[in-house]
Amino acid sequence: MMSWWTTAKPPVIERAEKGELSNLAKLHAECFKQNWGTAELTTMYEQKGVFVLTARTSGATGKADLGFVIIRSIAGEAEVLTIAVSPKQQNKGIGQKLMEAAIFQLYSDRTEALFLEVDDANHSALNLYKKLGFKQVGERKAYYASSEGGGTALVMRCDLL
Template sequence: MIGLSFGPFARKNFAIEPLVPADCHHLHRIHAETFSHFWSEDDFHALIGQETVFGFIAREEGRPDDAVGFVLARLTIDEAEILTIAVSPAFRRLGVGRELMDAVLRHLHHVRAQTLFLEVDQANIAAQALYRRLGFIKVGERPAYYETEAGRSAALILRRDLGTGTPR
């Protein structure tokens, strides 16, 4: 999936590539820009080193040393989960998150996974809209799961069945 570019709706073009251990410093930086409780570079190295973990990184075309977003997922047998997804604030609403999720869905289709789960902060309306467009449905909730500046917020548990249809 190297070199996958955005469509005409984006103002910039991005390449979506598989994650490698050398990307961990980018993952840490983007995660720290996105979340108040962020993961360390060592956390990312440990995760990427696991056989069941995979992911993709988005880079602005023409700037291969500068990542703008990533997604990290885990696949066990035929069930997958998004561990985290983050896009640098300056690159949000340009389709980066959608392209990253599409890369995960294509990979899971290729390996014949049946289900994909993720959790999203109930306050993250933009992410929820993206996940609805991608066919996710709410299957649970973890009350007061996230700690935010505004207090505690619930985590919505979403699922997408992958057993039928074709990838995007």
């Protein structure tokens, strides 16, 4: 029988602060060959309409970042600029929790639609996005240079209102 103290705590989803961006840049580098450093993340963070959500654990040894998502919202539409989940934490629902929190925030802000691009070879992400209500609305051939699927980016949209 499992008890409450032996089960893993769910991640806490909260807004990232500027001082955390160097840690998020390291996490992004673990996830992507073409990654963004602290300077790029800071530039995005400071743009109007951008918010960053992190998924983290919090325990006796401090906080550990499990993943993050960066969203830019302008004129009733939003886009996922990036989403990254630590390779050791993938396929555990963290990406879904991040996306659900972002969608909730956008819905609260009365944003009409959320767009994203995903590599057609990234089947786990595609399944997640479809589960969340995203539909393919376009594609960009040879968009990703180092892809197993030929580098095609699928453009997806989720209507929020």
